[in-house]
Amino acid sequence: MITVSNVTKRFGDFVALDDVSLEIPDGSLTALLGPSGSGKSTLLRIIGGLEHADTGTVTIHGDDVTNLAPQKRGIGFVFQHYAAFKHMTVQDNVAFGLKIRKTPKERVDSRVDELLKIVGLAGFATRYPQQLSGGQRQRMALARALAVEPKVLLLDEPFGALDAKVRAELREWLRRLHDEVHVTTLLVTHDQEEAMSIADNIAVMDNAHIEQVGGPRELYDRPANQFVMGFLGPVARFDRTLVRPHDIAIDADPDSGGREAQVRRVSYLGFEVRVELVLPEGEPVFAQLTRTEAEELDLTAGDIVWLRTAGGTALAA
Numbered sequence: 472m473i474t475v476s477n478v479t480k481r482f483g484d485f486v487a488l489d490d491v492s493l494e495i496p497d498g499s500l501t502a503l504l505g506p507s508g509s510g511k512s513t514l515l516r517i518i519g520g521l522e523h524a525d526t527g528t529v530t531i532h533g534d535d536v537t538n539l540a541p542q543k544r545g546i547g548f549v550f551q552h553y554a555a556f557k558h559m560t561v562q563d564n565v566a567f568g569l570k571i572r573k574t575p576k577e578r579v580d581s582r583v584d585e586l587l588k589i590v591g592l593a594g595f596a597t598r599y600p601q602q603l604s605g606g607q608r609q610r611m612a613l614a615r616a617l618a619v620e621p622k623v624l625l626l627d628e629p630f631g632a633l634d635a636k637v638r639a640e641l642r643e644w645l646r647r648l649h650d651e652v653h654v655t656t657l658l659v660t661h662d663q664e665e666a667m668s669i670a671d672n673i674a675v676m677d678n679a680h681i682e683q684v685g686g687p688r689e690l691y692d693r694p695a696n697q698f699v700m701g702f703l704g705p706v707a708r709f710d711r712t713l714v715r716p717h718d719i720a721i722d723a724d725p726d727s728g729g730r731e732a733q734v735r736r737v738s739y740l741g742f743e744v745r746v747e748l749v750l751p752e753g754e755p756v757f758a759q760l761t762r763t764e765a766e767e768l769d770l771t772a773g774d775i776v777w778l779r780t781a782g783g784t785a786l787a788a
């Protein structure tokens with residue numbers, strides 16, 4: 472377990488972390504999720520020893536590492552822009568940490584082979600980093616970070632510089648890798664879909680604070696506040712509450728007991744259909760239906776319908 476207790480960090484007058492505490496379970500893949508500037512990277516860097524907290528402590532597996540140098544913490548790092556050694560081949564980059572630890576050559580060779588297989592780069596051992604795609608380079612970075620068998624892996628937006636498709640592939644791949652390797656991993660991301668799809672555990676940050684910690688489903692279904700609700704998924708305002716747009720039911724029958732609304736626009740976005748409506752007072756609402764639901768209702772702009780909330784999550788607006 473990694474424990475962060477009452478950590479505060481200021482840069483001049485600016486408070487980047489305000490009395491933050493967090494527990495990261497052993498073997499978990501935990502995401503630090505939040506908007507730009509919320510303090511995610513600062514927290515990750517403090518856990519890694521790249522930055523010093525003004526107050527508070529960090530322990531890793533029970534050892535107080537608050538004042539320990541980064542290289543003594545048993546941590547592997549991967550950042551968005553990975554600084555590979557350009558003049559070294561992929562296998563030498565991966566072997567680097569082992570060589571400086573004077574690991575015997577046979578051991579280095581077998582470990583590098585094993586790692587390149589794990590990250591799917593077995594055929595790329597003798598290439599140079601600039602001969603790899605961005606996604607392959609980040610996989611090499613992960614192999615390099617894992618080479619020295621760290622207790623903890625710290626990933627700061629590792630796929631942030633890649634295009635959406637490669638990002639989505641690497642996200643799946645990281646999840647599978649984690650299921651195989653089980654090293655306690657902390658992933659910084661501002662992308663809620665990335666966090667929800669791969670993390671066991673998510674700490675949502677805003678404005679130097681952790682707002683809530685929980686599993687993806689728990690956070691989505693039972694957000695502690697409006698910020699968490701809005702950050703994890705779309706939100707519609709209806710009847711003085713905030714609800715998920717897919718929890719708004721649309722009825723064509725005036726006796727359904729709902730509130731009258733007029734359809735403004737219907738957008739078919741593949742499986743999901745987005746319906747923009749307006750209440751008689753002029754207040755806009757939007758709802759999400761499945762394609763089948765939308766086809767049954769056969770909505771077009773101008774139709775009058777009746778809306779009600781159908782269970783799900785609701786917070787007072």
Ligand SMILES: Nc1ncnc2c1ncn2[C@@H]1O[C@H](COP(=O)(O)OP(=O)(O)OP(=O)(O)O)[C@@H](O)[C@H]1O
Binds near residue numbers: 487505510513
């Ligand atoms: N070395 C520094 N000197 C001054 N201010 C800093 C420094 N490092 C970070 N900050 C400030 O602290 C705040 C938190 O930064 P941090 O990088 O932790 O945010 P983040 O949530 O990781 O955001 P991003 O996703 O944009 O990286 C930001 O407002 C940033 O400008």
